[in-house]
Amino acid sequence: MADARVLSVRELNRATLARQLLLARHKLAPVAAVERLAGLQAQLARPPYVGLWSRVAGLTRDKLTRAILAREIVRATLMRATLHLFSATDYRRLRPCLQPMLDKGMASIVGKRLAGADVRPVLARARAHLARPRTLDELRRLLKDDFPGIDERVMGYAVRCSLGLVHVPDDGHEWGYHGAARFALADTFLADPIDGERDPAELVRRYLAAFGPASVADAQTWSGLRGLKPTFDALRPELATFRDARGRELFDLPRAPRPDADTPAPVRFLPEYDNLVLGHDDRARMMTDAARRLIFRNNLQILPSVLVDGVVAGTWAASAQKGRAVLDVVEFARLPKRARAELEEEGDALLRFVEPEASTRAVTFRDA
Numbered sequence: 001m002a003d004a005r006v007l008s009v010r011e012l013n014r015a016t017l018a019r020q021l022l023l024a025r026h027k028l029a030p031v032a033a034v035e036r037l038a039g040l041q042a043q044l045a046r047p048p049y050v051g052l053w054s055r056v057a058g059l060t061r062d063k064l065t066r067a068i069l070a071r072e073i074v075r076a077t078l079m080r081a082t083l084h085l086f087s088a089t090d091y092r093r094l095r096p097c098l099q100p101m102l103d104k105g106m107a108s109i110v111g112k113r114l115a116g117a118d119v120r121p122v123l124a125r126a127r128a129h130l131a132r133p134r135t136l137d138e139l140r141r142l143l144k145d146d147f148p149g150i151d152e153r154v155m156g157y158a159v160r161c162s163l164g165l166v167h168v169p170d171d172g173h174e175w176g177y178h179g180a181a182r183f184a185l186a187d188t189f190l191a192d193p194i195d196g197e198r199d200p201a202e203l204v205r206r207y208l209a210a211f212g213p214a215s216v217a218d219a220q221t222w223s224g225l226r227g228l229k230p231t232f233d234a235l236r237p238e239l240a241t242f243r244d245a246r247g248r249e250l251f252d253l254p255r256a257p258r259p260d261a262d263t264p265a266p267v268r269f270l271p272e273y274d275n276l277v278l279g280h281d282d283r284a285r286m287m288t289d290a291a292r293r294l295i296f297r298n299n300l301q302i303l304p305s306v307l308v309d310g311v312v313a314g315t316w317a318a319s320a321q322k323g324r325a326v327l328d329v330v331e332f333a334r335l336p337k338r339a340r341a342e343l344e345e346e347g348d349a350l351l352r353f354v355e356p357e358a359s360t361r362a363v364t365f366r367d368a
Contacts, residue, residue, distance in 0.1 A: 004243045007213060007250065010261040012285040013310045018257040019210050020276055021055035022268055022307070028056050030067040031087050037275055038210035039084040042075050045175040046354075047271030048085045050304075053353050054268045061174065061353070068169045068176045071190060075167040075177060077160050080224035081105045083167075090206075091186070092194050095164060097203040101225040106161035109154055119158050122147060126159040133168045133182035133189075136160075164194045200231045205253065211279040213242050213252035221281035248282070265310035267342045269327075269350050273302045277312065287312035291332055294368060306331075308339045314368070316347070318354050325351045325358035329365045340365060 007015075017023050020037060033056050034040060040048040053059045067073045074091050078084040078098055086094070110119055125146045129139055136156050143159075144152040159165070164186035170178040187193050200223075207219050216229050232239075232251055242250040252258070270276055276286055283292055287305075291312045295303045306314035306329055314331045327347040335343070347363035355361070 004241050004249070006243045006245060007258075008245060008261060009285055011258065012213060012244065012250075014259040014261060014263045014265065015213060015252075015257065016211060016276070016279070016285055017265055017310050018259050018263075019212065020279075022276065022310075023259065023263060023265060025055060025057040027058070030056070030059070030064045031072045034073055034085055035087045035090055036210065038206050039078060039086045039090070040275060041079075041273040041278060042083045042085045043273055045173070045177040045179075047273055047304075049175060050269070050271035050350070050354065051274050053350070054270060065169075065174075065176045069171055074186070074190070075169075075181070076165060076186065077102070079222060081161060088190050088192075091166070092190065092192060094203055094206070095186075095194055096198050097200045098223065098225060099198060101223065102161040104226075105224075106158050109157055119155075119162070122150070122155050122158060123162050126155075127163060127185065130163070130165070130183065130185050133184040135180050135182050137180070139183065166190070200225060200228060201235055204228065204231050204235060208239070208251060208253050209256060210275070212256055213240075213250040213258070214280060215244075215248050215250055215282070217281040218279070222279050244282075265307070267339060267346050268307040269316055269343075269346060270305045270307060272304050274305065276307075277302060277305060286310075294332060306343065308335060308343070313339075318351060320355040320358050323357070323359040325355035325361045327351050327361075327363045329363065330368050331365055332368050334367075335365070 021033065030052060033052055040051050042048045049061055049064055052064060072088055073085055074088050075083055075085055076091055078086060078095065081102055122143060126139060126143060129142045139159065140152040140156045143155045165183045166186045166189050167177055167181040168184050169176050203223060204219055207222060208214060211222065216232050220226055220228050239251045240254045242252065244250055277283065277295065295305050295312060295315060297303065303315045304317065305312045306316050313335065314329055316327055316329050318325065318327050327350060329343060344363045348361050351358065351361040
C-alpha cells in the first residue's frame with residue numbers, strides 16, 4: 001500500500017470517463033453498450049435513451065427499442081433496489097449477487113410495516129397472479145383481496161425485491177415502456193432461469209470495469225450491497241491498487257484504461273440519474289460539492305447534468321411547443337465562449353434526438 005501510485009482527481013475523472021464511454025462516442029450495439037456500462041438506471045423510461053445517445057455513435061431510439069422488444073435488454077429492480085436497464089444475460093447472471101441487498105431492504109420495510117408477518121404466502125400468491133403480466137397496481141389489488149389485513153404497498157415492495165421480475169415493454173411506445181408498465185416473472189419472460197451464483201466477485205469485476213479505479217465504499221454505494229471488503233481482499237492478487245490524493249485505497253483491473261490527465265473530454269449532456277453521477281461514494285472526480293448540491297435534490301430527484309471538460313458544470317432541460325424545441329442550459333458558473341459553442345452544437349443534436357418532430361430548435365443559457 002505504501003508504494004501504491006497516487007492518482008489525481010483529474011486522472012480519476014479521465015479513467016471514469018473512458019469506462020463510461022464519454023471521451024468519445026463508440027460504435028457499439030445497444031446490448032454491448034449497456035453491458036460495458038454495467039447497466040443504466042431506468043427509473044423513468046426516457047433517460048437511458050439519452051444516456052446511450054451521449055455514448056454510442058449513430059444511436060437511434062429505434063435501435064434501443066428493438067433490443068428491448070427482442071428481450072435482449074430488460075428493465076428490472078437491481079442496484080440500490082432501483083430500476084435499471086441490463087442485458088438479459090447480465091441480469092440472469094448478476095441479480096443473484098444483489099439478492100442479499102434486496103432481501104435486507106425488504107426485511108427492513110416488512111419488519112417496520114408488517115410487524116413480522118410471514119411474507120412467504122404473499123410471495124406464493126404473487127407468483128401465481130403473475131402467471132400473466134400485471135401492473136403493480138393490479139398486483140397490489142389482488143394481494144389486498146388475498147390478504148386484507150396487510151398493507152398492499154408493502155406487499156408490492158416485498159414482491160419486487162424477492163421475485164425476479166422484469167418490465168414488459170410496450171411495442172407501441174416510443175421510449176420502450178409505458179408509464180404503468182406490466183411486470184412479468186423473469187424466468188418466464190426470458191425463457192431461461194436466473195442462473196448466477198451469490199458470489200459478488202463477478203459484480204466487483206464488472207463494477208471496476210465500468211467505474212474504476214474505485215474504493216470498496218464506492219462499489220458499495222453503487223450496488224447497495226454492504227460488506228464487500230472481503231470480496232475485494234480475495235480479489236486483491238488479480239487487481240491493481242492505487243491511492244487517491246486523500247490516501248484512500250483504490251482498486252482496478254490491471255489492463256483497464258487510465259488515460260492521461262490532459263486527455264481532452266468533449267462536452268456531453270447526461271440524463272436524470274445517470275451512471276456517472278451515481279457510481280461512486282466519493283464523487284469528487286466528477287463534480288464539486290457545490291455542483292452535487294445543485295443536481296441532487298431533497299426529493300431524491302437527480303437532475304440532468306452538463307459535462308464541460310469532463311465535470312458537471314450545469315443542468316439542462318428540453319421542452320417543445322408548437323413545433324419549436326428548446327434546450328435550456330443552467331450554468332453553475334459562466335462558461336467560456338468555446339464551451340458554449342460546443343454545447344450549442346451538441347444540444348442541437350440532442351434536440352433532434354428527443355424532439356424529432358420540432359421544426360425549429362434553440363439552445364439557451366442562463367445562470368443557476
